[in-house]
Amino acid sequence: MGNWHGRDVISALEWGRGDLMDLFQEAQEMEKHAKSILHILDGKVMGVAFFEPSTRTRLSFETAMLRLGGRFIELGGAEASSLAKGENLADTVRMLDSYSNIIVIRHELEGAAKFAAEVADSPVINAGDGAQNHPTQAMLDVYTMWREFGRIDGLSIGLLGDLRYARVINSLIQLLSLFNVKIYLVSPPSLRPRNELMDFINERGIRYAYAEDLNEVIGDLDVIYVVRIQKERIPDPIEYEKVKGSFKLTIDALRNARNELIILHPLPRIDEVDFAVDYTRHARYFRQAALGVPLRMALIKLVLGGVE
Amino acid sequence: MSKELIISKIRNGIVIDHIPAGRALVILKILRLTGTEGRIALVMNVDSGKLGRKDIIKIEGKNLSQDELNMIAIIAPTATVNIVSEYEVKQKFKVELPTKIRNIIKCKNPKCITNKAREPVVPSFTVIKENPATLKCDYCGTYNSLRDVESQLVMKQ
Numbered sequence: 001m002g003n004w005h006g007r008d009v010i011s012a013l014e015w016g017r018g019d020l021m022d023l024f025q026e027a028q029e030m031e032k033h034a035k036s037i038l039h040i041l042d043g044k045v046m047g048v049a050f051f052e053p054s055t056r057t058r059l060s061f062e063t064a065m066l067r068l069g070g071r072f073i074e075l076g077g078a079e080a081s082s083l084a085k086g087e088n089l090a091d092t093v094r095m096l097d098s099y100s101n102i103i104v105i106r107h108e109l110e111g112a113a114k115f116a117a118e119v120a121d122s123p124v125i126n127a128g129d130g131a132q133n134h135p136t137q138a139m140l141d142v143y144t145m146w147r148e149f150g151r152i153d154g155l156s157i158g159l160l161g162d163l164r165y166a167r168v169i170n171s172l173i174q175l176l177s178l179f180n181v182k183i184y185l186v187s188p189p190s191l192r193p194r195n196e197l198m199d200f201i202n203e204r205g206i207r208y209a210y211a212e213d214l215n216e217v218i219g220d221l222d223v224i225y226v227v228r229i230q231k232e233r234i235p236d237p238i239e240y241e242k243v244k245g246s247f248k249l250t251i252d253a254l255r256n257a258r259n260e261l262i263i264l265h266p267l268p269r270i271d272e273v274d275f276a277v278d279y280t281r282h283a284r285y286f287r288q289a290a291l292g293v294p295l296r297m298a299l300i301k302l303v304l305g306g307v308e
Numbered sequence: 309m310s311k312e313l314i315i316s317k318i319r320n321g322i323v324i325d326h327i328p329a330g331r332a333l334v335i336l337k338i339l340r341l342t343g344t345e346g347r348i349a350l351v352m353n354v355d356s357g358k359l360g361r362k363d364i365i366k367i368e369g370k371n372l373s374q375d376e377l378n379m380i381a382i383i384a385p386t387a388t389v390n391i392v393s394e395y396e397v398k399q400k401f402k403v404e405l406p407t408k409i410r411n412i413i414k415c416k417n418p419k420c421i422t423n424k425a426r427e428p429v430v431p432s433f434t435v436i437k438e439n440p441a442t443l444k445c446d447y448c449g450t451y452n453s454l455r456d457v458e459s460q461l462v463m464k465q
Contacts, residue, residue: 109419
């Protein structure tokens with residue numbers, strides 16, 4: 001498990017297939033301890049710095065650390081901390097670095113986690129930076145697929161919604177490029193992935209197809225991955241009004257789906273997955289969210305070099 | 309009588325040749341040359357075997373720093389530089405874009421950490437295409453095209 005030890009986790013691109021399998025096997029082991037405390041990281045402290053709102057990512061990191069026997073310190077909201085006095089990111093990170101053994105950061109600016117990792121000696125884990133990266137969410141997503149199907153190779157995966165501004169799409173496609181998969185990019189043309197990501201897809205030779213209507217492709221899919229149309233990342237309000245709600249997953253849309261199709265969503269959802277879908281055999285987003293704890297337990301353990 | 313444009317030799321300085329036609333003025337701007345510094349010769353849109361048409365700049369008493377060479381390589385990837393001493397060309401080389409560019413330009417993405425005020429972060433780019441130049445920000449991954457970079461280098465002056 002040496003490849004994880006002491007390393008920053010900034011983007012999904014830094015990891016190979018073997019690294020991912022090490023992580024997944026460790027996560028599967030951690031699933032057994034998802035409701036108890038392992039004393040692997042007694043005495044270790046995780047610094048949590050979230051400059052953007054988060055529910056599942058932050059809580060699953062914190063729960064993971066507690067379940068491993070460690071503790072966490074958390075930078076309060078901007079009003080409660082020195083950020084309110086105008087402290088810069090570098091100085092805040094230096095402080096967290098000296099107080100903790102590992103830092104988890106989310107920031108609205110792209111590249112913030114990479115910069116934090118340059119400033120800090122402790123390992124830095126990127127919990128989302130702007131519209132660019134969300135590597136641990138992507139690891140969780142691919143882990144969920146692996147737990148469901150026992151493999152990733154050969155899967156047909158439909159990505160539905162905002163593929164342009166959703167940061168997890170970048171990271172997810174980067175991780176999926178390690179496997180032999182086919183990707184369907186289902187979105188309005190204005191929300192297709194950016195050139196930077198399409199260049200990556202083409203360079204890696206990932207098989208993909210565009211679609212504007214889920215009905216065209218649903219019969220081919222093993223996985224539908226739905227992302228929210230994110231108001232905060234679409235600069236133009238007129239554009240937002242045009243596309244919101246145009247990609248909604250309903251029971252009706254699932255009529256032609258394969259039996260074994262699973263639906264994933266990083267959550268929170270607004271109205272892009274109808275609540276009725278929750279009760280179908282396809283819904284897996286709650287399991288996906290639950291697996292966030294063991295996956296992040298495994299990640300923290302490997303990075304901090306807990307008992308091997 | 310010859311119909312060619314005659315420009316006298318410089319004694320000491322540089323000649324930047326094989327500039328893509330029309331780009332010489334941009335290069336003068338990024339080199340911060342306003343025309344008050346001394347003898348400068350500028351020819352634009354002259355015939356070139358290699359490029360069809362090209363621009364040439366001769367600047368008396370000028371040396372180029374590595375940053376200036378990098379900026380020229382971004383704007384004019386085909387350019388050659390002649391270093392002249394006592395009317396003789398002492399050195400001649402083609403500009404070359406390094407694989408990494410640091411500090412001389414800023415990322416166009418306003419949400420890139422490198423554009424945040426009061427952070428000790430140095431903009432850094434990987435050159436992913438040389439002609440026309442495309443630079444990928446090492447922090448946010450955004451492509452910065454020749455057009456983005458050019459307007460910035462010119463406005464910076």
